[in-house]
Amino acid sequence: xxxxxxxxxxxxxxxxxxxxxxxxxxxxxxxxxxxxxxxxxxxxxxxxxxxxxxxxxxxxxxxxxxxxxxxxxxxxxxxxxxxxxxxxxxxxxxxxxxxxxxxxxxxxxxxxxxxxxxxx
Numbered sequence: 001x002x003x004x005x006x007x008x009x010x011x012x013x014x015x016x017x018x019x020x021x022x023x024x025x026x027x028x029x030x031x032x033x034x035x036x037x038x039x040x041x042x043x044x045x046x047x048x049x050x051x052x053x054x055x056x057x058x059x060x061x062x063x064x065x066x067x068x069x070x071x072x073x074x075x076x077x078x079x080x081x082x083x084x085x086x087x088x089x090x091x092x093x094x095x096x097x098x099x100x101x102x103x104x105x106x107x108x109x110x111x112x113x114x115x116x117x118x119x120x
Contacts, residue, residue: 005104006051009044009066012097016040016073019086019094027085036076042069043101056116060109067105074098 016037023033046066053059077098081091 005101005108006044006047008097008104009047009101012101013041013044015094015097019090023080023085029080029085032076032080032083032085036073036080039069039072039076042066043073043105047105056112056119060112060116063105063109063112067102067109070098070102070105074102 019040020033020037023029023036027033043066046062046069050059050062050066053062074095077086077091077094080086081088086094
């Protein structure tokens with residue numbers, strides 16, 4: 001599952017970079033775009049870091065921080081949508097991606113925690 005998570009979080013990060021470019025260029029919005037750019041790209045970075053975690057608890061910690069970043073990203077996207085910086089169509093197309101990442105992270109964390117318990 002981690003490969004799927006890595007691929008999807010990377011693809012999402014690219015999409016967030018393009019969204020930030022759109023927000024800066026077309027909407028002249030700079031504050032929220034920085035927030036969504038930071039949290040949206042952090043997800044993939046943390047998933048990538050988790051790949052070389054020092055231990056199972058470190059792996060869980062990195063994915064847990066990634067989950068927090070994903071949740072924060074969802075917040076910023078919702079705020080951008082409600083604030084009319086992104087259209088219903090734009091939000092409707094990115095929302096399933098962030099929700100899927102959240103589900104994948106939750107499942108990966110749960111599995112890793114179960115493996116830790118099983119090996120104790």
